[in-house]
Amino acid sequence: MDTNLNEQLAAWIATGGNRLGQIQIEQSDEATFALTHVDDIDQPRDSLILLSDLAAMRAWTRSNEAGDLRPLKTSPDLRPGWLVLAGDIVALREALECLYPGMVAAYFRHLAGRAAPVSLRETLERQTGMYRFARSISDAGAESLVEQVCQNQRCLKRVLWTLTAADAWSCFSKQKTSSETPEGEMPLLCLEPCFLIVAGARLTAKREHEATEKATS
Amino acid sequence: MIPSPPLSRRARPEAGLLLLGHGSTENPDSSEPTWVCADAIRQLGLFAEVHCTFWKEEPIFRQSWSLFDCDEIFVVPNFISEGYFTRQVIPRELGLSEFRTTLIQGKRVHYCDPVGSHASMTKLLLQRAADTAPGIPPSETAVLIVGHGTKLDANSAKAIQEQVVRIRESGAGYAEVHEAYMEEAPFVAEWDQITTAPHVVVVPFFIADGLHSFQDIPVLLGLAEELPPAASKNEVFRQNPAPLRGRSLYYSRAIGTDPSLAEVILDQVDACEEALHHACAAAV
Incomplete structure (x- = not known):
């Protein structure tokens, strides 16, 4: 039987795991684990704002320092200045899943071979309603969209899905499309296109269609 | 005879609860009611695990099953009405069958009616x-x-x-x-x-x-x-x-x-379980 996610997270911590994206995890005197922004590692703990529950964490991660909404929690603009204390591994996982939704599960399921990437074409093919049109996006349009939406300046996740099951993105570095990370770091894995990509594909496909219509009229 | 406790307070310590919300990339308040209900139900300790997934926020619907360790999951759409999302989008994204219960990745998944x-x-x-x-x-x-x-x-x-x-x-x-x-x-x-x-x-x-x-x-x-x-x-x-x-x-x-929405979610789980029992009884 598989070990559960909490046990896998505990094992990862025990072997030196201490970082996800912009989050640093440390053993703590006040609680079992202390989470901070990586920029705050050297800050005195009492200078940081304690986020004491999941609602406070959600409120903190909702917007960036400019006050703009963060539709992706893995965008690289997580505000510093906070502290989360987790008393046990269950609380630690809850906090991590709140700050980076779905990322702990994605990592361990992928590691266990139980979560495979799903290609952009497969994702678009199953869309219905207003997003049905997204499937007509060109390969070049898709590459351009993905480069724009998924680049590290917009999202820290590693893009493990491709256009089809058989190809690779030429717009990204090898690191951006790999699950390998420095020791102690848990990669943020993206296993299939998100809502921003699906919505963007629809808009791109519409623009491409309109350009073709215009050219032939 | 000791009466059984209200179904909405009956613990299902081996089962998980998945709440589904729409979410939004523009409205900062869209997912919060669903998260608040999940927090409240989790604190009651009635389920082994409680998670949320969304159409337009993370974690997305497609990540649902990776979040759970348990093998039986009740899925409640935190949507007002039966319609396009509950009948097409959610079943498609989650891989649900036309039946109330679907076996997915070795998990028994029960699809409840929307809260509304x-x-x-x-x-x-x-x-x-x-x-x-x-x-x-x-x-x-x-x-x-x-x-x-x-x-x-x-x-x-x-x-x-x-x-x-x-x-x-x-x-x-x-x-x-x-x-x-x-x-x-x-x-x-x-x-x-x-x-x-x-x-x-x-x-x-x-x-x-x-x-x-x-x-x-x-x-x-x-x-x-x-x-x-x-x-x-x-x-x-x-x-x-x-x-x-x-x-x-x-x-x-x-x-x-309304914070009491959590009660309606639990009521939908009860109603789903009741419907499953009736279906089983009818099949015998």
Whole structure:
């Protein structure tokens, strides 16, 4: 039987795991684990704002320092200045899943071979309603969209899905499309296109269609 | 004989609960009611695990099964009505079958009805109406339940129509109870023609405060002339009543922001389990 996610997270911590994206995890005197922004590692703990529950964490991660909404929690603009204390591994996982939704599960399921990437074409093919049109996006349009939406300046996740099951993105570095990370770091894995990509594909496909219509009229 | 505890308090320590929300890339308040319900139910300790996934926020619907370790999961759409999302998008994204229970990646997944369709939602609506206009006699008050409405899906209005009937028959004593919609008749913009009572309580039948309940509907009601900012930055509509068109208009927050929504979610799990038992009994 598989070990559960909490046990896998505990094992990862025990072997030196201490970082996800912009989050640093440390053993703590006040609680079992202390989470901070990586920029705050050297800050005195009492200078940081304690986020004491999941609602406070959600409120903190909702917007960036400019006050703009963060539709992706893995965008690289997580505000510093906070502290989360987790008393046990269950609380630690809850906090991590709140700050980076779905990322702990994605990592361990992928590691266990139980979560495979799903290609952009497969994702678009199953869309219905207003997003049905997204499937007509060109390969070049898709590459351009993905480069724009998924680049590290917009999202820290590693893009493990491709256009089809058989190809690779030429717009990204090898690191951006790999699950390998420095020791102690848990990669943020993206296993299939998100809502921003699906919505963007629809808009791109519409623009491409309109350009073709215009050219032939 | 010792009576069994209410089903909504019955623990399912081996099972998980998945709440599904719409979410939004623009409205900061869209997913919060679903998260709040998940937090509340988790604290009750009734399930082994409680998680949320969304259509337009992370974690996305497609990540649902990776979040769970347990092998039996109840799925409750935190949606108001049966319709495009509950019948097409969610089953497609989650890999659900046409049956109430689907085996997915070795897990038994039970698909419950959306929260808005449960009879216990009536209690919430009545409480919200009373809280929004405290001390105002129901006999002089019209209650207007407002939904989105769309000509694209005939089922969209069904949940509201059912609730309107239940409130009328509840014995609460309201002078009038009506439905109204943003995009189909009867239109919420004509609230003063739909109702005749001197006091009118408007309850948005939405899960979250956001573009519709705190921005679009106030404009349609005549409470605001232009779209105010999103709900979390907005205090304009917390002051009731507004004297408008010769009436006293009371406007409430979206029904899904009521903390008691967690109870309705648990009621839907009970209803799902009951339906499964009946199906099993019928098959024997």
